[in-house]
Amino acid sequence: SGDTPCAPLVEYGLPPTNEKERLKVVQRMAAHTQFCMSGDHTLEATRDAIAEVSTHLDDVDEAFVFVLSDANLERYGIRPSDLAKELTANPKVHAHACFLASLGGAAERLKAALPPGKASVCLDASQLPQAFRALLTAGVLGEEGGR
Template identity: 50%
Template sequence: LGSPQQKPKRLHLLVDVSGSMYRFNGVDGRLERSMEAVCMVMEAFENYEHKFKYDVSGHSGDSFNIELIRNDKIPRDNKRRLEILKTMHAHSQFCMSGDYTLEATEHAIREIAKEEADEYFVIVLSDANLERYGIPPARFAQALTINPQVNAFALFIGSLGDQAERLQRTLPAGRSFVAMDTKHIPQILQQIFTSTLLSSA
């Protein structure tokens, strides 16, 4: 499908490690789901480095760019993977409150496009808690679409009430997904990667 792949595809997974992830984990398991998603990505791309280069970074009230995995330092074993998950957990437990979703999204999109790649993906894992910080959905939609070359998506893995569904309705069609159950995440990731293949074919 499409032309043969010349260069690796680039993926940046942006995870929410803010205080609300830790605080509301008991309500809907959002932090666990986020950690499981990162674990899935680490396992799924093992031995595919020639086809896919990926980075994982976090954002919280402390910073919009918390490095978790760099594409030239991919965790090769379970011990290293566990360290990354522990870092995510500890950070969300002790970080300042605040929200850098917009800055983190725009930064990830700008940075990834600087490298030569076959295709660019940025996936933002979020708990849909933007309202609390006065961030209008339209502003988040704008952040996701600042570079048409980069396929950027939001994956909401936590929600108080119907927060995530409401937010999803206001974002551009096909750019956001809601996964309140971890088992839906692999299907969603697959959907993201195939949707761009089909649209560019």
């Protein structure tokens, strides 16, 4: 977000266990996006997420980081090569950028500029569950995939 590279929605290891708790997470997420300042912390957030996940590599079979972005990186001086560097920082972590919005084809241009399998474009929110399923399956099978 424009406010911070880290806006915790749930505590690590304590996912919501029922519909009410999941709704509260969604409400916190919506409130944060509605009231945060303009800006972009994509690089810092990606770097921090990969560093955090990397501390748990001995405890897990697979490690994933999903970066959700509106693809408006150019506005803040973020080059595709900068994001590519962060996404590939630790080969043991499956890191992937998913662009959820696009102005003038920015999402497709970013996807094309990033390493194969490191980015996807999902402009229809109803397709997000299928997109994540495909990414998780590809990561587990060792095939970095992107739509």
